[in-house]
Amino acid sequence: MQSTESDTGRGRCLLVIDFDHTISEKNTxxxxxxxxxxxxxxxxxxxxxxxxxxxxxxxxxxxxxxxxxxxxxxxxxxxxxxEIPLVNGFAKFIESVGKQSHCEIIIASDSNTVFIEALLRKHKLVPYIDHVFTNPANFDNQGHLRLFPHHSHSCKTCEPNICKQKILRQHMEERERNGGKYDQIFVIGDGGNDFCPCKLLTENDVIFPRKGYRLIKKLERLSKSGDEEPVLASIVPWEDGEDLLASFKQVAGLRLE
Known part of the structure; x- marks a missing residue:
């Protein structure tokens, strides 16, 4: 599921998408x-x-x-x-954005490779995803599902096995080493661990928090408290994939199917 700018032509626009309660309606x-x-x-x-x-x-x-x-x-x-349902309209959202040659889509999730790849295959979404950053998992010779950490990190607020800010930072650095830079970054998620990568975003970027979940509540508290440095990116809430696609078209200035 990994590709490079040279063979896809993608890169000016980066979408960082969570999986559980974002693409998948349930926690996998x-x-x-x-x-x-x-x-x-x-x-x-x-x-x-x-x-x-x-x-x-x-x-x-x-x-x-x-x-x-x-x-x-x-x-x-x-x-x-x-059997897990996807969030209503999210398959169409990924397909519509994934067809854009200048949009790169990565998934950053605390699920695991077995679960994510199975659901992406089920819904024929694999061709639209450029990379999946998640915890490695595999079935051993006895049929036992084994789970491993994605990486180690020094973040004090994230789970010890994965920090999405580190994922985004390293991904941006790799692109810069290859002579490129993203014009705009979009973070799409629902949970508390989706807040960490938002700290890297600029005024030109956009956070899409799902309504009714922890990320939007965190952003709302942040805007009211003044105790922490506010995020710089714009905030555009969403309810389902259809709602998200309509907002994304407007924010990104794209004509999508």
């Missing part, structure tokens, strides 16, 4: 556990987030161990993922 991690394990088992696994203070990735490792113990292997897990 909890969906899989709830689809294949008993309610009591799932609640005990998820409760360890608070009771044991486990990082989310450790919670999911425990969940994947429970799936393995129940003999839930690749086919069952992938089938469960493929």
């Amino acid at each position: 991690d909890s969906w899989v556990l709830r689809s294949l394990l008993s309610e009591d088992t799932v609640e005990k696994i998820l409760a360890s987030r608070q009771t044991e203070k486990f990082p989310w990735q450790q919670v999911m490792r425990n969940g994947f161990q429970a799936l393995y113990n129940k003999n839930c292997f690749k086919d069952q897990i992938v089938n469960a993922i493929e």
